[in-house]
Amino acid sequence: MFKRQDDKSVVEMVNSSNVISKETVIKGDIKAQGNIRVEGKVDGTLDSKNKIVIGESAFVNGNLYSIEAEISGIVHGEIHCKGILFLKKTAQIRGDIFTQKLVIENGASFNGACHMGDTIQATNQNLKIGAPKEKVLIEQR
DSSP: OHHHHHHHHHHHHHHOEEEEOTTOEEESOEEESSEEEESSEEESOEEESSEEEEOTTOEEESOEEESEEEEOSEEESOEEEEEEEEEOTTOEEESOEEEEEEEEOTTOEEESOEEETHHHHHHHHHOOTTOOHHHHHHHHO
């Protein structure tokens, strides 16, 4: 009896959406089990176990971590997407992208490096936070 209620609450949590409206400014990291939609401004990391949507009016100064992401606004930071990353025509990205699949509409702006497919796993395994780049290159050989 209690098991069904627990399963239902987990499903509701994953399917839930967290919306940051146009007038909202958040300074700090956001971590959610469900979807995150940003229309306002976030100065911090966004981490979702599901999907992140960055609207046309949104500005994010920080890293994104998700399974799937759709970006129409401005992002200054790294984007880590385990599945598909969609860059809409109004997207402006300044930072590196790590994803399995990338879809870029005509008009989107992207300045940074793009790492796709198996290179993501190799990069994440060899890259240690704070490690000098020379050391990472030696470890990859």
